[in-house]
Structure formats: structure tokens, C-alpha cells
Amino acid sequence: MKNNKLQFRILIIFIISLIAFGFWSSLKEKNELKNPKSTVGIITEIEERFQRGFFVKYEFDVNGEKYTENQKLTIKKENIKIGDKFVVNYSEKKPEYNELNFEKRIEE
Secondary structure, eight states, rough: OOHHHHHHHHHHHHHHHHHHHHHHHHHHHHTTTTSEEEEEEEEEEEEOOOOTEEEEEEEEETEEEEEEEEEESSOOOOOOOTTTOOOOOOOSSOSSSSEEEEEOOOOO
16 A cells, blocks of 8 residues: 555656656747747648647758748638748757748748
8 A cells, every 4th residue: 555655656746747847948949939030931741630720840951950840820821821831930049949830921
């Protein structure tokens, strides 16, 4: 019986630690994006994830290095296609902290 209580406590501590780490990571990324740089991102893929909605995969370059990221689609799927370009805001220190801005489409 005591062994089960100990295992339960360890499990609870582990779950709380995971939640805290996720929260900390999210805050760190938001902080990095307070004064972002921007570049052009190109949609390379649109996919539907089971019960989560549509996501886009996009690519962008920073200082000659290519980055590929995923982001949940926040506009109607009908309004976007592969090859569309949008502004990507990214952290100058850590470009892997970035977000595609669906409100800033780049028309050619």
C-alpha cells in the first residue's frame, strides 16, 4: 500500500514538472518574440491533424540558413495554398522561435 502511494506521488510530481516546463518554454518563446525581426515565409504544406484542425508547414531563411516550422492555420483553409507567402516574425537570437503572421500576406 505504501509503495502505491509513493508511486502515485512520483507520478504527480512528474506531471507537474512537465506542465511547469511547458509553461516556462512558452513564456521564454513569447519573451524572445517581443522585438522580432521579420522575413518571408513560404507555405510548403497544408495538413489536417485529427481533431486538431489544419496546420501549415512553412520555410524561411535567416542569414542563409533555412528553417522549417509548423503552425496551426488561423484563417480559412480556402484562403491559402501551397506557395503563398507571409511575413514570419522571428527572434534574432534564436530563429527557431518564430511565428507566421497570417494577417500579413505578401502579394507579388
